[in-house]
Amino acid sequence: MFLRAESGAEAPHPPAADPSLCASVVRLASEHGVLGLAGPLLCRWAPPGSRAGVDRRLRFETLRNFALAQELLEALRLLASQGIPALAWKGPGLAAALYGSFVCRSPADLDVLVEGAAATRAREVLCASGLYVADSREGSARHCVLRNRGAGIYLELQSDLAARWGLAAREGGSAFDFSGLWRRRMMISLGGGQIACPGFQDLAVLLAVHGARHRWNRWIWVCDIGQLLQHDAVDWTQAWAEASQAGAARRLSLAVRLAADLLGKPVPQVLAEAASQPVVTSLASYASRQLLDPDDRPLSVRADLNDFAFSASVLDRASARWSATVSFLRNRCLGRPSSPSPAAPCSSLILRPYRLLRRYGLRVALRFVRTGCAVLSGLPALLSRSLDVEGA
DSSP states (O other): OHHHHHTTOOOOOOOOOOHHHHHHHHHHHHHTTOHHHHHHHHHHHSOHHHHHHHHHHHHHHHHHHHHHHHHHHHHHHHHHHTTOOEEEOSHHHHHHHHHSSTTSOOOSSEEEEEOGGGHHHHHHHHHHTTEEEEEOSSOTTTEEEEEETTTOOEEEEEOOHHHHTTOOOBTTBOTTSHHHHHHTOEEEEETTEEEEEOOHHHHHHHHHHHHHHTTTOSHHHHHHHHHHHTOTTOOHHHHHHHHHHTTOHHHHHHHHHHHHHHHOOOOOHHHHHHHTSHHHHHHHHHHHHHHHOTTOOOOSHHHHHHHHHHHHHTOSSHHHHHHHHHHHIIIIISOOOSSOSTTHHHHHHHHHHHHHHHHHOHHHHHHHHHHHHHHHHHHHHHHSSSOOGGGO
């Protein structure tokens, strides 16, 4: 209700809040990155005894956003001084581009994109300034997390985004390679300076892919798409063409469908047919349930299968869904094989229950077998082209 009212849509007046409910709402708004958007309405809605606490939380979020913006400007300045092109991806740059102010959006960390050939040098430049490598998730050359020792701010240095996210390449390379993103960049004012960000059409596709990767489990990602839908600078025809070539058409149509269902935003005409397809409707229903009922989510094999079904069914191409299925089986059911040999998954299927039996006992070994059988029984639905997530 807060977000719809903030965007100008009609929303019913919220009921009177008690202090415990108000504290829960503020906590959830902070976790979902929308406290800056809902803050003014929360202050009016909160009971008198809770307003001081809401104000303190808003001031804390604002100061943190200022610290993030300062850290981002310094990182980009250091890279530019060494001749390394860099794009601010998400974070304060995205907030300034979409909402007009970097305090309206509360990012968890900073994200900077560089060219793959310059990734190692960029990491060395930033580490020389006082940052240190906190995590190298997919190989330090493609994705590493740097941390500021004093402020505790994390900066994700990313490269080869199109390859890591599985965006298909056309002849001459993917439209979302760094060279293309840099060529279509836009300049955003931030803290008295100018920073480079991906253009609006690129942002539409990248935000849609990013949200789908995380199953749209944060409200701020839906709000970002909602802001793009009411932004006149977005050429949705071009964004749809680029998404279709990159194999991300279903993810883009899902993003606009979620913004339409949850925030009342209009769906662009070029996306209307795709956003009304049954598989997109099912995906949007699943993602909406996770946002609206986050605690109603039992940990079970079925829940794990539903998550995988969502992640597989957002992919456009059947070959991509097959690859995702094979990876899921190897990682969740068979275990990660130590050898790249094609026979490794089969041998793991035979040997892993025996190893579990020796180490943990019969109960754990039987649990592994039951999990594997449940996964295999759900595969026919997962591999169908028109995957119904609700019935997976």
